[in-house]
Amino acid sequence: MTTTGRDPLAARPSAAPSAAEHSSAERPSAAQRFAAHPLREHLRDLDCLDETLAFNRAFERAASSRPARRAPLDPAVLALLRRNRLGGDTPPRRLPQARDRRLPGGVRVRVLNPGAPEGVLLHLHGGGWAFGSADGQDERLWELARRARLAVVSVDYRLAPEHPHPAGPEDCEAAARWLAEHAEAEFGTRRLLIGGESAGAHLAVLTLLRLRDGRGPVHAYRAAHLAFGPYDLAMTPSQRDFGDRPLLSNTRSLQGSYAMYSPGTGPEERRDPALSPLYADLAGLPPARLVVGTEDPLLDDSVLLARRWQDAGGTARLDVVAGAMHGFTLYPLTVTARERHRESGFLAAAGR
Numbered sequence: 001m002t003t004t005g006r007d008p009l010a011a012r013p014s015a016a017p018s019a020a021e022h023s024s025a026e027r028p029s030a031a032q033r034f035a036a037h038p039l040r041e042h043l044r045d046l047d048c049l050d051e052t053l054a055f056n057r058a059f060e061r062a063a064s065s066r067p068a069r070r071a072p073l074d075p076a077v078l079a080l081l082r083r084n085r086l087g088g089d090t091p092p093r094r095l096p097q098a099r100d101r102r103l104p105g106g107v108r109v110r111v112l113n114p115g116a117p118e119g120v121l122l123h124l125h126g127g128g129w130a131f132g133s134a135d136g137q138d139e140r141l142w143e144l145a146r147r148a149r150l151a152v153v154s155v156d157y158r159l160a161p162e163h164p165h166p167a168g169p170e171d172c173e174a175a176a177r178w179l180a181e182h183a184e185a186e187f188g189t190r191r192l193l194i195g196g197e198s199a200g201a202h203l204a205v206l207t208l209l210r211l212r213d214g215r216g217p218v219h220a221y222r223a224a225h226l227a228f229g230p231y232d233l234a235m236t237p238s239q240r241d242f243g244d245r246p247l248l249s250n251t252r253s254l255q256g257s258y259a260m261y262s263p264g265t266g267p268e269e270r271r272d273p274a275l276s277p278l279y280a281d282l283a284g285l286p287p288a289r290l291v292v293g294t295e296d297p298l299l300d301d302s303v304l305l306a307r308r309w310q311d312a313g314g315t316a317r318l319d320v321v322a323g324a325m326h327g328f329t330l331y332p333l334t335v336t337a338r339e340r341h342r343e344s345g346f347l348a349a350a351g352r
Contacts, residue, residue, distance in 0.1 A: 008232075008278050008304050034322050037294070039303065042320040044342075048334040052323035055333055056247060056295060059325065063246030095138040103178050107171045110134035112142050113151035119191035120183050121145070121347060122221070123154040124172055124207070126198030126327070128257035130160045140340075147344035151187045153179055157203065161260040165275060168199075168261075172207045173216070180217035191351050194221045198249075198298075198327060199257075201229025205277040205305070208285050222351025224288040225343060228326055231278040231301040233258050233270040242297035249297055249326040278305055282312035289317045289346045291339060293324025317346075 030049055037043060045052070098112045123141060125132040134156035141152045157171035176194065184190050196204040204224055211218035232239070235254070242251045258265075262275055273280035278301065288309055292302035302318060309316035319342065321328065321335050329336050 008308055030323070034294070037322075039294075039318075039320050042318045043294075043322050044319050045324075045335045045338055046322045049323045052321075052328075052333060052335055055331065056323065056325050059248070060246055063248075092136050093139055094135050095142055097142065098135070098138050100135075103175060105174050107174050107178075108134065108156040109175055110138075110154045110156065111151065112138065112145050112154070113187065114142065114146045116149070117145070117151040117187050117189055118149045119189055119193055119347075119351065120151045120153060120179060120187050121148075121225075122172075122176055122179055122192065122194045122204075122207075123152050124157070124194075124196030124200035124203045125154060126196065126200045127159075128253075129165075129168055129199045129261040130257065132159075132199075144340070144344055144347070148348040150193070150347060151189075161263065164260070165262045168203055169206045169210060169274075172203045173210045173214075176207050176211060176221070177216055180220040183220075190220070192221045193223050193225065193347055193350060195225030195227070195347070196229070197227040197329070198229060199261075201226040202231060202277065205229070205231065205280075205285075206274070209273070209277060209280055209282075212284050218284065219286075221286055223286050223347070225347060225350075226288055226290045226302070226305075227329065227343075228292045228296050228298050229290075229301060229305075230254065230257075230298050231276060231305045233262060233276045234267040236278075236298075236300035236304065238300035239297045247295060247325040251297060254297060278308065282309050282314060285309065285312070285314050287315035287317075287350065289319070289343075289350075291319045291321065291342075293321045293326065293328050295323060296326040298326060 030053060031046065034040070034043060034046055034049065095112070098110055100108065100110050102108050125134060125136055134154040137154070141154060144150070145152045153175065155172055155175045158167040160168070179192060183192055194204045194207060195201070204226060208218055208221060208224065210216070239251060239254055244250055244252055258270065262270060265275070270276055271279050290302045290306050292299050306316040306318040321339065324335055329339055
């Protein structure tokens with residue numbers, strides 16, 4: 001992979017004005033501040049902003065009452081958190097319709113196929129490269145598959161810190177190559193899509209780049225769906241400036257995740273396009289939809305990657321959910337229901 005020779009951060013939009021910049025007498029409402037947001041043409045769901053922000057406040061209060069975790073984590077602590085699904089979340093329900101299989105070479109995948117699919121989504125789960133699994137979203141992925149008339153192949157890639165970079169990207173690339181070769185025989189379709197959330201979105205972009213640069217079947221994948229991914233491991237301004245707000249992800253937690261995923265590297269080394277796709281040549285990649293919330297430390301990552309995708313001659317749609325935090329689609333919110341509808345609509349139509 002090669003860099004473009006230009007600084008992707010140069011295109012960063014100016015930050016939206018905060019309430020703290022005004023006196024109490026003239027302080028605008030949240031809706032008024034969002035009306036002047038530099039990304040307002042991409043903003044979605046302003047009509048349910050009060051609900052979204054209220055959820056954020058409740059989440060912060062609950063998170064502030066728990067001791068903070070520091071990464072890299074002790075292996076015993078890491079194992080415990082994995083067993084407890086990051087500490088207290090209700091374990092997801094595994095669907096009996098899903099089936100696990102091991103691909104040639106050893107990569108494990110989980111297949112969800114409601115029947116008669118018109119395409120196949122290669123799904124890469126999130127979890128900061130250190131948490132999560134292919135069976136962690138059975139219900140959501142089954143509903144997505146049903147709505148978008150797809151089969152879903154979710155990759156159980158190796159996790160850091162036991163298996164740091166490039167183990168995860170290698171597993172995802174292997175699964176992508178297998179699917180490109182066997183989709184028609186296995187599922188009766190050659191229409192392939194790729195997508196993921198958070199670390200999974202990062203891995204989805206790296207997989208496309210690895211296929212392209214390795215003269216692999218990148219054109220077999222007709223679209224990418226990328227939700228709130230970290231595309232600059234050297235840290236975009238929104239990552240650095242977010243601070244310690246306990247909204248699922250923040251500056252400190254991102255730094256810890258990067259240390260586990262790419263140990264022994266500093267900011268300059270993390271600008272390597274093999275680690276940070278924001279610095280890669282993005283030519284030749286399929287159309288993409290990127291989604292992120294305004295209260296996500298990874299906001300700049302999606303904004304800048306969408307611009308770079310377009311600058312490279314590709315098609316990129318950017319949707320910014322007003323008031324939403326990182327990983328908001330994990331929670332029962334109005335914006336979650338709407339985003340799932342937009343996601344399934346994009347994937348149902350993409351690449352036809």
